[in-house]
Amino acid sequence: MKRILSLLMLICGTALGQGLADSRPATSNVMGAQYPRIHADLRATFRLKAPDAQKVQVDVGGAKYEMTKDAEGYWTATSAPLVPGFHYYFLIIDGVTVSDPASETYFGYGKQASGIEVPEAGVDFYQPKNVPHGEVRERWYQSKITGAWRRCLVYTPPGYDTQTKLRYPVLYLQHGAGENERGWNNQGRVSFILDNLLAEGKAKPMLIVMDHGYATKPGEGAAAPAPRPAGQFASTTFEEVIINELIPLIDATYRTLPDREQRAMAGLSMGGMQTIQITLRNLDKFAYIGGFSGAAGGMSNAPFDPKTAYGGAFSDAAAFNKKVRLLWLGVGTKESERIYTSLKTFHETLEKAGIKHIYYESPGTAHEWQTWRRSLAEFAPRLFNH
Amino acid sequence: MKRILSLLMLICGTALGQGLADSRPATSNVMGAQYPRIHADLRATFRLKAPDAQKVQVDVGGAKYEMTKDAEGYWTATSAPLVPGFHYYFLIIDGVTVSDPASETYFGYGKQASGIEVPEAGVDFYQPKNVPHGEVRERWYQSKITGAWRRCLVYTPPGYDTQTKLRYPVLYLQHGAGENERGWNNQGRVSFILDNLLAEGKAKPMLIVMDHGYATKPGEGAAAPAPRPAGQFASTTFEEVIINELIPLIDATYRTLPDREQRAMAGLSMGGMQTIQITLRNLDKFAYIGGFSGAAGGMSNAPFDPKTAYGGAFSDAAAFNKKVRLLWLGVGTKESERIYTSLKTFHETLEKAGIKHIYYESPGTAHEWQTWRRSLAEFAPRLFNH
Numbered sequence: 001m002k003r004i005l006s007l008l009m010l011i012c013g014t015a016l017g018q019g020l021a022d023s024r025p026a027t028s029n030v031m032g033a034q035y036p037r038i039h040a041d042l043r044a045t046f047r048l049k050a051p052d053a054q055k056v057q058v059d060v061g062g063a064k065y066e067m068t069k070d071a072e073g074y075w076t077a078t079s080a081p082l083v084p085g086f087h088y089y090f091l092i093i094d095g096v097t098v099s100d101p102a103s104e105t106y107f108g109y110g111k112q113a114s115g116i117e118v119p120e121a122g123v124d125f126y127q128p129k130n131v132p133h134g135e136v137r138e139r140w141y142q143s144k145i146t147g148a149w150r151r152c153l154v155y156t157p158p159g160y161d162t163q164t165k166l167r168y169p170v171l172y173l174q175h176g177a178g179e180n181e182r183g184w185n186n187q188g189r190v191s192f193i194l195d196n197l198l199a200e201g202k203a204k205p206m207l208i209v210m211d212h213g214y215a216t217k218p219g220e221g222a223a224a225p226a227p228r229p230a231g232q233f234a235s236t237t238f239e240e241v242i243i244n245e246l247i248p249l250i251d252a253t254y255r256t257l258p259d260r261e262q263r264a265m266a267g268l269s270m271g272g273m274q275t276i277q278i279t280l281r282n283l284d285k286f287a288y289i290g291g292f293s294g295a296a297g298g299m300s301n302a303p304f305d306p307k308t309a310y311g312g313a314f315s316d317a318a319a320f321n322k323k324v325r326l327l328w329l330g331v332g333t334k335e336s337e338r339i340y341t342s343l344k345t346f347h348e349t350l351e352k353a354g355i356k357h358i359y360y361e362s363p364g365t366a367h368e369w370q371t372w373r374r375s376l377a378e379f380a381p382r383l384f385n386h
Numbered sequence: 387m388k389r390i391l392s393l394l395m396l397i398c399g400t401a402l403g404q405g406l407a408d409s410r411p412a413t414s415n416v417m418g419a420q421y422p423r424i425h426a427d428l429r430a431t432f433r434l435k436a437p438d439a440q441k442v443q444v445d446v447g448g449a450k451y452e453m454t455k456d457a458e459g460y461w462t463a464t465s466a467p468l469v470p471g472f473h474y475y476f477l478i479i480d481g482v483t484v485s486d487p488a489s490e491t492y493f494g495y496g497k498q499a500s501g502i503e504v505p506e507a508g509v510d511f512y513q514p515k516n517v518p519h520g521e522v523r524e525r526w527y528q529s530k531i532t533g534a535w536r537r538c539l540v541y542t543p544p545g546y547d548t549q550t551k552l553r554y555p556v557l558y559l560q561h562g563a564g565e566n567e568r569g570w571n572n573q574g575r576v577s578f579i580l581d582n583l584l585a586e587g588k589a590k591p592m593l594i595v596m597d598h599g600y601a602t603k604p605g606e607g608a609a610a611p612a613p614r615p616a617g618q619f620a621s622t623t624f625e626e627v628i629i630n631e632l633i634p635l636i637d638a639t640y641r642t643l644p645d646r647e648q649r650a651m652a653g654l655s656m657g658g659m660q661t662i663q664i665t666l667r668n669l670d671k672f673a674y675i676g677g678f679s680g681a682a683g684g685m686s687n688a689p690f691d692p693k694t695a696y697g698g699a700f701s702d703a704a705a706f707n708k709k710v711r712l713l714w715l716g717v718g719t720k721e722s723e724r725i726y727t728s729l730k731t732f733h734e735t736l737e738k739a740g741i742k743h744i745y746y747e748s749p750g751t752a753h754e755w756q757t758w759r760r761s762l763a764e765f766a767p768r769l770f771n772h
Contacts, residue, residue: 030497031566031600052481054440091484095438098477098484105491105498111416112491112498128526128535135540137521138571140514149514154521161640164550180417185524214417254547 020045028086028117033102036116042081044116048100049074053093060089060116083334084120085370086187088113106187110178115187126189126373131199132158136185141249145240147218152246153181154254155191155208157198167255169262169384170207172242174271176294181212187369193376204384209250213271215241231309239278243285261325264383266290268372280313287325288383292375293339293367295329301342306353317354325386327357328379332371334364358382406431414472414503419488422502428467430502434486435460439479446475446502469720470506471756472573474499492573496564501573512575512759517585518544522571527635531626533604538632539567540640541577541594543584553641555648555770556593558628560657562680567598573755579762590770595636599657601627617695625664629671647711650769652676654758666699673711674769678761679725679753681715687728692739703740711772713743714765718757720750744768
């Protein structure tokens with residue numbers, strides 16, 4: 001066996017060449033896949049066997065790279081250094097955008113996309129560690145509002161099963177457009193982030209409920225939220241599901257503290273917009289609010305009048321500040337100008353209006369999961385402290 | 387909105403043509419995807435936009451179909467009627483086998499594969515129904531044996547959280563080669579099968595633990611079990627993990643009945659072979675045994691001597707029959723000759739040797755999940771009845 005391994009290493013060493021000596025398979029690959037590989041300088045090398053293809057590209061980190069074919073039909077390309085964190089990526093084979101068979105899949109862009117995990121030096125807050133681990137539970141429920149089966153995922157903290165007298169606060173945590181209820185677990189690593197915060201005593205034990213962020217009534221057109229003027233609300237079917245079906249289900253099924261002071265909602269991008277809409281219209285249900293890279297209506301970066309926008313939720317700053325325990329906004333500094341300014345405008349408008357809130361910028365990250373992992377790690381410790 | 391919908395229906399109606407009027411999108415598609423579509427006669431039509439591709443095929447149900455391109459660059463093909471159940475499938479674009487972007491992905495063949503769910507008329511034992519639902523919980527654990535993090539999924543039955551004095555028997559249930567711990571939940575629909583059996587009073591409430599069926603020690607070569615002579619055991623690393631790490635973890639974490647009389651193991655294909663090996667070598671730990679389309683060593687269909695094979699586990703029929711509460715074997719009648727005869731030979735050899743067991747044939751199904759869903763639905767009611 002040792003001889004075979006040595007031989008394999010020799011073959012691989014030759015095939016990999018000097019340029020790959022500093023690289024290792026991405027942790028986001030399927031088991032055993034040697035590509036994509038991440039280099040020490042965070043470039044990534046992709047490879048696909050496609051002897052009969054005419055043209056193959058890889059689309060990663062906001063750029064498309066032409067892949068080149070060797071004599072055996074393997075196409076390879078090496079990217080520029082990638083920003084640390086999780087990136088969706090695609091292969092484009094003779095013009096068709098597909099997932100890389102070597103990658104695990106991660107639901108994004110409305111399909112099962114490839115993803116590449118680029119490590120951040122010295123950062124492990126979203127890695128599994130030798131600490132007590134909670135669970136992520138899959139729960140199906142039948143929605144009368146939509147007439148369909150829905151799935152939510154529920155993070156329960158370590159000790160939930162043994163400390164059966166304890167009741168817990170709940171964070172409702174939503175994914176972005178084109179993603180689904182699996183995003184925070186698979187891409188976001190919510191369970192490891194919380195396990196680690198809890199082990200360090202930095203967060204209160206809580207449940208985290210991640211629902212499917214789409215809801216349409218029978219006959220209603222399925223649609224992602226369309227851009228709309230700042231300060232306006234979108235259609236309310238998802239809100240109806242959350243308020244009238246999901247929260248009652250969770251409070252009936254788990255040992256929750258079924259009270260607004262023990263209930264938070266947050267979300268990323270579309271989920272942030274949904275959060276703002278749902279919480280501002282239901283402040284009797286939520287005391288903690290988080291918008292990660294999404295908060296203002298339809299991602300608009302237009303100014304709005306806090307006296308009248310969002311149904312007047314911000315019209316009385318003193319009342320709002322008394323009622324809402326936390327309004328938290330976060331954005332990555334490398335997000336698109338429109339999204340960055342939409343969060344910043346929201347923040348500045350609230351500040352001028354005297355609405356207490358926290359504004360966080362994730363250094364060097366874009367509209368991607370590293371921004372949202374960091375946001376969660378900043379947001380969660382501030383929950384349920386009153 | 388209604389006008390837009392009508393217009394869309396008109397356009398789609400035209401594009402679909404008469405031949406698709408009897409079809410509907412497969413339930414295994416990603417949300418909103420109109421293809422693949424299943425026809426009333428169980429043919430399936432696949433579609434992909436690929437204007438620049440030279441050749442596109444779809445590989446489904448054991449056959450490859452050439453797809454044909456229309457003026458707009460859409461490639462389509464319609465299969466022969468498919469056997470009911472779940473089938474992995476692939477698109478082949480200019481020679482490269484990839485997943486269909488329109489399909490959810492299901493881990494099989496060592497990668498995230500496309501899958502198509504073909505309904506079986508009048509059969510709903512694996513569909514979600516309006517009955518109490520259990521949960522499937524994701525649990526990570528650090529293996530000292532492999533030096534790696536592992537994930538298992540744990541089905542807990544309805545009532546587990548509320549009936550906190552009750553303790554439960556445990557079924558360890560394994561996937562096949564190229565699949566992983568998600569298979570029984572995603573492809574197999576284990577939670578719906580158990581929820582439905584429990585609602586009908588046909589099974590005992592139990593936990594079901596689905597582990598990652600691969601384990602290698604640091605430095606040990608990663609390999610699927612190689613074919614080996616009937617009656618011989620394979621390498622034992624996975625067995626060590628199950629016996630020395632997983633069972634103790636599960637018994638320490640959940641309210642189990644930690645006793646051989648309350649512990650079962652079953653698996654499909656490779657998982658069936660692992661089950662036979664692990665249970666026969668550890669009859670002090672297991673009283674119930676199930677092999678679904680996999681039981682004999684390395685799927686060999688060679689006869690074996692029950693006096694000496696499998697470490698002599700079958701050498702004393704009376705002792706075996708007293709000790710083992712259930713030995714259950716299942717196979718699909720449309721499986722490959724080699725697999726079908728391997729199960730049948732195993733069954734006949736045991737019968738001649740006086741080893742009590744149950745042998746089940748799933749009518750008309752191949753080495754696929756419909757065989758294993760049926761097997762589980764036949765097997766689970768026979769568990770923990772002593």
